[in-house]
Amino acid sequence: MKLRWLFIGFLFTAVNAAATEIVYQPINPSFGGNPLNGNFLLQKAQTQNAHSAPDSDRSFVDRFREALERNIINSLTRRIADGEIVEGLYDTGEYTVEVVGQPDGSVIVYITHNGSGEQTVITMPSI
Template identity: 40%
Template structure:
């Protein structure tokens, strides 16, 4: 009996201090504080040992890409000018045109008075994308 009383007096105070376990999430995706997001992302990135495979491009490849970007930008600028009522005689695309750039063929159909049709054909797989741009006349 003496042992039971001693054990009870030893464990009884610890039972009074016990409380229920409360889970507080850390990850903001699961209800945690949004302030933890950058910390968790930094930890994940520091543990990531994978490096993306990069291929160094030659000067000729970079020059070709730059020329193609300039070429496409010029087409878009001219198309926008034509669609928004600029004088078609000043525009490069006053008539239907076809361009080939890399693996793509671009057909500009400007003869329709209501819209401008751009047809982009992938020369490798034959996939065709058609974009119609309405004309806005002042």
């Protein structure tokens, strides 16, 4: 009888010892983890990152030309949207823009890339 009680007591002791609470501890410091892990996680992320920053070593002339092209295209877009049909051929350097007004009031804009010859046609109906 003593052996049976000893066995039951041992069984309850073993069960209590194995039934512990699982505690979640975050690793990332952004979510409450240890702040000392931040440098380690940042280094791992940077080594896995295959992207590189775009080259911004453009010359002043290139930046000026791009700004001038944007300004011309912006001016044309604003005029066409306001209803001022400014027909003609505009050369921005990289693109040639041809604006053609139709008798029904609609506007057709042909945009041609001078380097590749690719052409985009935009038809805007009259308002």
